[in-house]
Amino acid sequence: MNTEFLDALHDLEKEKGISVDILLDAIEAALLTAYKRNFGSVQNAKVTIDRDTGDFRVYSQRLVTDKVEDERMEISLEDARAINPNYSLGDVVETEVTPKNFGRIAAQTAKQVVVQRIREAERNIIYDEYVDREGDIITGVIQRIEQRNAYIELGKTEAVLAPSEQIPGENLYPGMRLKCYIVEVRKTTKGPQIMVSRTHPGLLKRLFELEVPELHEGVVELKSVSREAGSRSKIAVYSKDENVDPVGACVGPKGMRVQSIVNELNGEKIDIVKWDPDPSKFVANSLSPSKVVAVEIWEDEKVARVIVPDYQLSLAIGKEGQNARLAAKLSGWKIDIKSESQMKEIYPQYGETSDYYDEDSYDDYTEGYDDDLSDEYLDDNSGEPVDVEENIVDEEVPK
Template sequence: MFIADIKRVVEQVSRDKGIDVEILIRALEEALRSAARKKFGSKVDIEAQYSPDTGEIEVFQFKEVVEEVTEPDLQIGIEEGRNLDPDCEVGDSLGTKMDTSSFGRIAAQSAKQVIIQKMKDAERDAVYSSYIDRKGEVINGIVQRVDRGNIIVNLGSTEAILPTREQIPRENYRRGDRIRALILDVLYDTRGPQIVLSRTHPDLLINLFKTEVPEISEGIVEVKGAAREPGSRAKFAVSSNDSDIDPVGACVGMKGSRVQNVVQELRGEKIDIITWHVDAAKYVCNALAPAEIARVIIDEENRSMEVIVPDEFLSVAIGKRGQNVRLASRLTGWHLDVNSESRYDEMMKQGYESLVNVPGVGSGLADAFVEKGIYSAEELAESTVDELTDIRGIGQEKAALLIESAQQYSVEAAQLAEARRIEAAQAAEAAAEAEKADAEETEEAASEPEPADAGGEATDETVAPDAEPLEDGQ
């Protein structure tokens, strides 16, 4: 059953499957132990040992040397023992080599199952070890099949899965197609390692640019971030460690050759390459390109920015269905609120008027509040006494009164606004009901049959059935 050139077979399997030779030898030893126990029972003391000199795995059965044998499978008499080893004594353990060919078909089948299972376990461990450190790497594979929307990819040594959620929308693959994806995760499963791929992760975009742009791999150009809406649009921020190298130009390439290669790989996904800036406001302005930015109001505490753009650039800054501002927000890590200049001026005007209307404020104090960065009654109501006392002419007592007045005014204004909203909603509902009633009345009138003439005089076109035709002149 086991031949002398087993060493060559083990080495061949090790090369083909990527499994360590020692692991395979231990698997074979365990298989022979299992086969022996299957043949002779679980109580027997069996040991299997690989001999690198002969290339064989030898199986030994150990028995205890006793005066009188009561369990032949576990014990050996002293006389028989001394025939094997003249120096043995009672209590020693003697091992005898077993003939593996006598194990029988069932035992051989058991050994085969052990070998198969051990090889599967070893292969699983080998694959896991070789891929666990490759997370975040781009890998090439061949589409093997599609299973319930998930794409099974052959990587050569193992299979990987590209889940539906990690696929670019409207991207179709058939069996045999080449595919390039990012190793998103490597999961250790009892059925084998599950390598999860992704074509939607921003790191795929970054790695593709690293492949296409030597300046990135050399460290001259540094990738600062990427944001994607897969299959539609992406934003990619870069900076240069060399003042003579334009980071955007390096990524675009001659006549756009480099960026076009990435675009083609991502099936036409539009890519905006922008320059990273250490100043957050300038970085945000770059991220919102091609829109022009009039001013930026920063709220460091909430990590948000209000971006004011000229009216004609509002739609450009927001983008189709808010895509441009959404991607810019993801890329920069700031919450962005985009407004047009006219809308911003209107909001500032309304806020200033609300300040003036707060009892005890007036226009002079309102101007002081605006200079302090308090632009509305609502913001005044949320201020603290310490913030207001920084303004000349306002003490702690007056500051507290002003805040209380602003809070009261804000509550009343909110209640008034809510009442107007309810009134407007009720008016709209009443108008809709009236319109519905008019439509139903019109429909009923249109469906009623026209009344027939009853006892009226005959018209010019009506002829009595019994009337004789008149002669000319009568």
């Protein structure tokens, strides 16, 4: 070892961010292990490296004692004072025992230690960089797909997109660029493992924050998200500024903002509704695009009974109950959906005493049932309205 070796360590410090002192301490410990392994020494030993010249020395350490039981570990006071008159009982005498052929072993060991420390430092740097980004969004390129796991290249490292975190029906292939949500960063023996997701509701939230400046600036708040990846999602937004339309801000001019997110998620439908501090109004909004005539709520049980026009019942429930399910997740309320004809049988005056009553929706229902009936809810063969009564799941609500 010489000054060139120290210069190389200083260059590594600048390039990799690893302190020279840390490297030298590690090399000293490795050299000590190599010395004991190669020379079969059981005595106490110490390896030192001169920080100025790079020269190394091996010293044996023996304790000064009255009675010597092991000459490899102890030395008498008389012998110690023969070396230096200032020694006294309990002191440690250091004697240089550097082997003649230790230079080759030292060089090889130092190389291994430096390479190992560089790898550890790079892993720690990558871990520290990404551990603080949990819950954030990243963009990467799929490098390979093995056993349905997609490995996404992120520069110095890669992320793992597990099958359970992939959007159903999405066709992934090597070279594909996509955005993912960082779910977890694990520290393993092989380096940091970054787990990402395409199905997490947080991905939808981060995508809107990227596309909508008002969300990033805090003018518009994203209150809640409910998502069934690959099929449909709902978000609730709110603005304290009365002059700002939160829904319009997220939709964007001609729907450009929300459309770019839909394209990123391969056509996943997104409903944007207005959040309201009044739970009854928020529950009504969450069932969009269905019209709601009235809402009754029970605060203690977190249950809401929603009344919709008969022709809107299937729309409110959604395909396989999806719309109602997403609305319940979005609002945090258990929702029981009833049609007007059902409610009139058990509660004729529901419109006058409900927590939420939409007169416009009620007028639309009473004036033009057939006009508002969408072809989507007509039987393909007969052209008659589809009977959706069998799809209704009655839930017990407090009386």
